[in-house]
Amino acid sequence: MLRLKEKYIKEVIPVMKEKFGYKNDLAVPRIEKVVINTGFNPNIKDEKTQGEIANDLSLVTGQKPVPCQARKGMASFKTREGMTVGLKITLRGQRMYDFLDKLIHVVLPRGRDFRGLEQKNVDQSGNLNIGIKEQIIFPEISTESAKNIFGLEVSVATNAKDYKKGLELFKQLGFPIKK
Numbered sequence: 001m002l003r004l005k006e007k008y009i010k011e012v013i014p015v016m017k018e019k020f021g022y023k024n025d026l027a028v029p030r031i032e033k034v035v036i037n038t039g040f041n042p043n044i045k046d047e048k049t050q051g052e053i054a055n056d057l058s059l060v061t062g063q064k065p066v067p068c069q070a071r072k073g074m075a076s077f078k079t080r081e082g083m084t085v086g087l088k089i090t091l092r093g094q095r096m097y098d099f100l101d102k103l104i105h106v107v108l109p110r111g112r113d114f115r116g117l118e119q120k121n122v123d124q125s126g127n128l129n130i131g132i133k134e135q136i137i138f139p140e141i142s143t144e145s146a147k148n149i150f151g152l153e154v155s156v157a158t159n160a161k162d163y164k165k166g167l168e169l170f171k172q173l174g175f176p177i178k179k
Contacts, residue, residue, distance in 0.1 A: 003097065003101060004097045004100055004101045004104070004173060004174075005094075005097045007173065007174065008030065008031075008173060011172065012028070012169065012172040012173060013025050013028050015172055016028045016029070016165075016168065016169065016172065019168065020165060020168075029126060029158050029159055029160035029161070029165050029166065029169045030158065030159060030169075031096065031097075031100070031156055031157070031158050031169075031173075032092070032157050032158060032159055033090055033091065033092050033096060033157045034090070034091040034092075034096045034099060034100060034154065034155065034156050034157070035088060035089070035090050035091075035154075035155045035157065036057065036060070036061055036088065036089045036091070036099075036152055036153070036154050036155075037068070037086055037087065037088035037089070037152065037153055037155075038053065038057065038086055038087055038088075038135075038150055038151065038152040038153070039068075039085055039086035040053060040085070040086060040087075040150060049147075049148060050084065052147060052148055053087065053148055053150055054067075054087055056135055056141055056146070056148075056150075057087055057089060057135075057152070058089075059138075059140040059141060060135065060138045060140055060141065061089050061091060061095070061099060062095055062098075062099075063089050063091065063095060064089075065087035065088060065089045066087065066088055066089065067084045067086075067087055068084065068085060068086040068087065068088055069081075069082050069083060069084055069085065070082065070083045070085045100156070100173075102139075103130075103154065104173075104174055104175055104176070106139060107132075107137055107138055107139075108130075108176060109176075110137045110139075111132070111137050114176075115178065116176045116177060116178040117130065117175060117176055117177045117178065118177075118178060119167060119177060119178060121177075122163055122166050122167045122170065122177075123163070123166075124162065124163050125158075125160070125161075125162075125163075125166070126158045126159075126160025126161065126162060126163060126165055126166020126167070126169070127155060127156060127157050127158055127160075127166065128155070128156040128158075128166070128170055128175070129153065129154070129155050129156075130153070130154040130155075130156075131151065131152075131153050131154075132151060132152050132153070132154065133151045134149050134150075134151065135149070135150055135151070135152060136149065156170075
């Protein structure tokens with residue numbers, strides 16, 4: 001089984017060049033970054049809970065998450081400006097390819113009732129957005145020790161110019177996208 005980066009270089013580039021008529025290898029769309037983020041209730045005053053969520057995210061990605069603060073205070077959500085309302089991680093390079101390889105071959109098939117990703121998850125710019133309801137489908141997190149169950153969103157950003165090219169890139173890379 002080829003790793004994701006090797007597969008991109010050896011298989012995806014020639015297929016995409018033939019299908020879309022690219023003349024140069026660098027013109028072929030590629031994955032630029034993966035952003036993993038989660039939000040949580042800002043009224044959790046418990047720093048321990050926020051620390052556990054951050055620890056789970058760092059176990060999953062191998063990188064420390066960055067806290068995201070609220071830009072404006074909203075009384076209806078009981079948030080103040082500057083409160084930590086979420087965490088995000090941006091992966092690039094080898095860590096990105098390792099995470100995507102694990103996501104495609106291990107994590108997504110472990111999801112409950114998983115039948116494939118919808119084509120509508122690819123936006124008009126050719127980026128893929130995946131919502132994961134529970135972090136415990138990652139093999140690094142033990143279900144017995146997980147105190148907090150939280151969802152996260154994975155955004156795979158490409159430099160594809162449109163929907164068709166982005167969708168074809170993900171299909172060629174082996175993402176389980178429904179027909």
